[in-house]
Amino acid sequence: MTAAGRPGSPVPRAGVTGVSVTTPHVTTTGAASPAAIGLGRPAMRLHHAEHVMGTVFSFDIPVAAGPVLPEVVSWLHWVDATFSTYRAGSDVSRFGRGELTLAQCAPELAEVIGACAVIRDLSDGYFTDWPAGRFDPSGFVKGWAIERAAIMLNAAGFTGHSVNGAGDVQCTGEPEPGQPWRIGIAHPLRPATLAAVVAGRDVAVATSGTAERGAHIINPRTGRPATELASVTVVGRRITMADACATAAFAMGPAAREWVEHLDGYEALGIAPDGSAWLTSGFSAYAPPD
Amino acid sequence: MRRVVLALGGTIAGLVMLLSFRTHMGSTAVAGVTGSGGTATSGGTSAGTGSPAGSAAGAAAAAAAPVSAGSGTGTAVTGSVINTPYGPTQVQVTLSAAKIVKVTVLQHTNDGVNSQMIDGRALPLLNNETLTAQSAKINAVSGASYTSAGYIKSLQSALDRARG
Numbered sequence: 001m002t003a004a005g006r007p008g009s010p011v012p013r014a015g016v017t018g019v020s021v022t023t024p025h026v027t028t029t030g031a032a033s034p035a036a037i038g039l040g041r042p043a044m045r046l047h048h049a050e051h052v053m054g055t056v057f058s059f060d061i062p063v064a065a066g067p068v069l070p071e072v073v074s075w076l077h078w079v080d081a082t083f084s085t086y087r088a089g090s091d092v093s094r095f096g097r098g099e100l101t102l103a104q105c106a107p108e109l110a111e112v113i114g115a116c117a118v119i120r121d122l123s124d125g126y127f128t129d130w131p132a133g134r135f136d137p138s139g140f141v142k143g144w145a146i147e148r149a150a151i152m153l154n155a156a157g158f159t160g161h162s163v164n165g166a167g168d169v170q171c172t173g174e175p176e177p178g179q180p181w182r183i184g185i186a187h188p189l190r191p192a193t194l195a196a197v198v199a200g201r202d203v204a205v206a207t208s209g210t211a212e213r214g215a216h217i218i219n220p221r222t223g224r225p226a227t228e229l230a231s232v233t234v235v236g237r238r239i240t241m242a243d244a245c246a247t248a249a250f251a252m253g254p255a256a257r258e259w260v261e262h263l264d265g266y267e268a269l270g271i272a273p274d275g276s277a278w279l280t281s282g283f284s285a286y287a288p289p290d
Numbered sequence: 291m292r293r294v295v296l297a298l299g300g301t302i303a304g305l306v307m308l309l310s311f312r313t314h315m316g317s318t319a320v321a322g323v324t325g326s327g328g329t330a331t332s333g334g335t336s337a338g339t340g341s342p343a344g345s346a347a348g349a350a351a352a353a354a355a356p357v358s359a360g361s362g363t364g365t366a367v368t369g370s371v372i373n374t375p376y377g378p379t380q381v382q383v384t385l386s387a388a389k390i391v392k393v394t395v396l397q398h399t400n401d402g403v404n405s406q407m408i409d410g411r412a413l414p415l416l417n418n419e420t421l422t423a424q425s426a427k428i429n430a431v432s433g434a435s436y437t438s439a440g441y442i443k444s445l446q447s448a449l450d451r452a453r454g
Contacts, residue, residue: 045453047450047453049441049447049450051438051441054437054438055435055436055437055438055441056436056438056441056446056447058430058446058449058450060429060430142435162429162430164430164431164432164446166435166436166437166441167431167432167433167434167435167436167444167446168432168435169430169431169432171429171430175429181429181430182427182428182429183428183429183430183431183432184428184430184431184432184445185431185432185433186431186432186433186434186444186445188433188434194428194431194445197428205430205432206432207432207433207434208434208435209433209434210434211433211434212433212434212435212436212437212440212444231433231434233432
């Protein structure tokens with residue numbers, strides 16, 4: 001897997017020209033938890049929600065990383081402009097229509113296609129960048145963009161951040177000294193509640209399900225929407241992998257349990273439409289400390 | 291020492307509920323309710339039916355005043371009836387010492403598969419983890435992908451608003 005992009009190139013491409021980029025309106029809050037208070041001063045956090053790629057990316061970063069945020073957000077808008085299947089002029093749309101060769105597209109597209117092929121093979125075809133017979137790498141691109149946003153923050157010298165793209169979260173470092181990140185997993189059947197909480201330092205959490213957008217994931221084997229699970233959550237170190245695997249697992253249905261069981265470094269929680277749930281054997285490694 | 295702010299709101303477009311706990315120290319924990327934009331079981335759709343974001347924005351602070359009733363184990367706060375993709379739903383939250391100790395779905399329709407799904411079997415993980423998450427300290431929420439319009443109803447959105 002080499003889907004994470006190029007850590008050494010956090011600068012937005014020239015293609016960003018002409019894309020409307022909004023300077024983030026940032027807010028800061030003192031995360032005055034008991035741990036932070038114990039250190040004598042609260043750890044200042046910066047929270048920002050950016051509408052991009054048809055959804056919202058929520059950032060939780062150190063205040064000191066604020067100057068890097070516009071660059072990260074700008075890059076996400078470039079990804080949107082380049083990879084969106086909703087924009088007729090995007091590289092992905094033009095490539096899908098045969099108007100551009102791969103060599104004429106942004107080089108990142110070749111990277112994405114290559115990574116999709118890896119996960120397609122890993123998932124025995126349940127993950128595909130050709131759902132419903134049309135080129136659409138969207139199932140991969142969001143997770144990849146989340147991880148690259150995190151890598152850009154790392155490359156600028158910051159740890160202790162989380163990037164949440166539409167419910168898929170990449171956490172890095174710690175939110176405050178000595179504390180792991182704690183990520184709630186929304187219950188797919190019970191509005192108001194969480195199904196579980198996981199904790200970790202460098203941890204990624206991705207969930208696929210029908211709760212927000214209906215039955216929108218196609219099982220490539222049947223060509224029909226997957227409905228055997230209400231949601232599946234995949235947890236591991238990297239959101240690119242976790243997100244793509246969650247999509248594949250959701251398409252698989254209950255068989256995903258055995259599949260993820262054999263995936264090195266990743267664990268899963270599946271919830272069926274009747275409310276029954278399962279965990280892979282290593283999931284407890286992500287149990288919160290209290 | 292602790293102040294509990296509870297707001298329940300329903301809109302035509304969907305549901306936003308925001309439970310915000312602020313201690314005197316300023317640390318914040320939040321739980322929200324999401325009304326979802328799609329149906330859970332119908333097949334074939336790929337487009338979301340998210341509500342206009344703006345219409346839901348004010349809902350958290352609006353709508354019915356909660357009804358509170360004390361009891362031996364805590365204070366029960368009952369929200370107004372709200373429309374969810376699973377049918378009309380009413381949620382009761384039981385608070386004790388400014389912590390949620392129980393979340394109960396009081397009312398829903400009995401027809402249709404969807405409404406049965408939130409009624410029947412509890413997820414084994416659910417109750418304890420609900421307490422853990424809502425009584426304190428989650429940094430982010432993972433869930434099924436939301437659209438830009440659907441974000442306003444998401445748990446992550448509630449978290450972002452509480453910290454913003």
